[in-house]
Amino acid sequence: MKKNTKKRTEGLYIVIVGCGRIGSIIASHASSAGTNVVILDKDDNAFEALASDFTGFTITGDATELEYLKEAKTDRANILLALTAEDNTNFMIATVAKYYFGVNKVVARVNEPENEEIFKEFGVTIISPTMLMVEQIKSFLSSEGAL
């Protein structure tokens, strides 16, 4: 099943930090698409949110402590996603992944729009839940003629 997808992503290795609502869904999807996934979270219970067919690895630990990113073999990752709820945590994980482990593509969740600039300064691709929501709501409002 899903042979095409599998071929395309064969050998791709992604590290995801934060197994909350967003992280767990992304990890489950990437895993079922055949990507090698390692997901980290401080809280052991967080991994219960993963899909039952998740075949990646889970690591319980604070990813701002170097040993856990080492354990996740971050130096071999093609992509790292820093998706915790805390911007400062994501900034540290993202810049460590990029400049210490040499990960090529680093994406971070940035909650506070004011923080986007510092992430961009360091070449981290940002995803802003706040701005995504704002855009969605704005497009709804404009479709209703309120904007």
Place this chain on the structure above:
Amino acid sequence: MKIVIIGGQRIAYHLTRSMISKGYRVYVVNKNASFCEELAKRFSAVVIHGDGSKKKVLDQIEFMKNDIAVVLTNRDKDNLIISQMIRRYYGVERVVTLANDPDNIEIFDRLGIHVAVSPTILLAQTIQNLLFVDEMLQFFPMEEGKLAFLRLEIPPTSPSTGKKLKEIVLPEDSVIGGIIRGNDFLIPRGDTSLQPQDRVFVICDPKVQTRVVEALVGA
């Protein structure tokens, strides 16, 4: 030029006092309201109550390029983002940052941040000193613990007393760099023989330091 101290409690307090007494202009940023009140009461520092990892808060400081920033919160991830913001947003180059976790010294270094040694490391070194035998007068780990520098006094009971250096079997990753005998400093040669009360300086891999001590001081 001003000195900006962000985060921290006791260190921030004593640093503020010390810098003010030396005549510097000191700005303090701290999340802890009662700490801010206390500082504002005691010292003529500019005290800003707020989260130093927020740009809005940092903007209030009106940084100049020649300012010195000292970042002392107890969370390394906060220290990292604060330091990078100060460097990038305001072009401040003299930023000293506390690494609470010794593992982060190397990381901060790699990310271009000047690191202040963490209290954890200082304590660990002191404890290590206490754990070693009395004859080992001093022990300095250097280069993040990749290298140890030992200063040993040779007791009369040492298995090496009276032996020439070339006869003493030392671990491979170690070298005797100098000997103090009385008031004289000797550059060690293979023919130099060790005498009681010699103070011997050894550079070695920390992993072999106990074997060095055994060889020169005795078990």
